[in-house]
Amino acid sequence: QGARISFSGQVRNYQRTISQVVNLLGDETTAANYLSKCIYSIGLGSNDYLNNYFMPLYYSTSRQYTPEQFADVLIQQYTEQLQALYNYGARKFALIGVGQIGCSPNELAQYSGDGKTCVERINAANRIFNDKLKGLVDQFNNANSDAKFIYINAYGIFQDITSNPATYGK
Numbered sequence: 001q002g003a004r005i006s007f008s009g010q011v012r013n014y015q016r017t018i019s020q021v022v023n024l025l026g027d028e029t030t031a032a033n034y035l036s037k038c039i040y041s042i043g044l045g046s047n048d049y050l051n052n053y054f055m056p057l058y059y060s061t062s063r064q065y066t067p068e069q070f071a072d073v074l075i076q077q078y079t080e081q082l083q084a085l086y087n088y089g090a091r092k093f094a095l096i097g098v099g100q101i102g103c104s105p106n107e108l109a110q111y112s113g114d115g116k117t118c119v120e121r122i123n124a125a126n127r128i129f130n131d132k133l134k135g136l137v138d139q140f141n142n143a144n145s146d147a148k149f150i151y152i153n154a155y156g157i158f159q160d161i162t163s164n165p166a167t168y169g170k
Helices: 007-025 028-035 046-053 067-087 105-111 120-143 154-163
Strands: 039-043 092-096 148-152
Touching (some): 046 067
16 A cells, blocks of 8 residues: 655656756746646645544544634645645646545545545535635735636535536446
């Protein structure tokens, strides 16, 4: 089983790689131009909720923070990580919101009374995070006219699939 690299670790790896890109392309201006054309697709938050916040036997975060406070902590970390990527040349970002993880098979098996009804307290926490992520996208777009940040509504996509399965062939 492979080890996970946290997003902070991935950002640090990216920062270390930039010097190699500069060396390969010849100078910082050429490297910056190249990096500004790349698309950085980033989706995080699911593990923070499923494998941390909603595992109270193993982690204390749900006792330390309300869902609102936990979303604030995640968004603050995300802000710093995105700023670091921006500072190292990233300019095009697709930020993927958290899906309806309260409807995932594991959560249904553990917390749903009938095994079919989505776990609303989990989905409610995900919506709080997603709303804050949308605000973060706006904040970065307003502060950085040379960059483009977009929000991908994974929650809404998943909701549409489960609400309209016939549209998707089921």
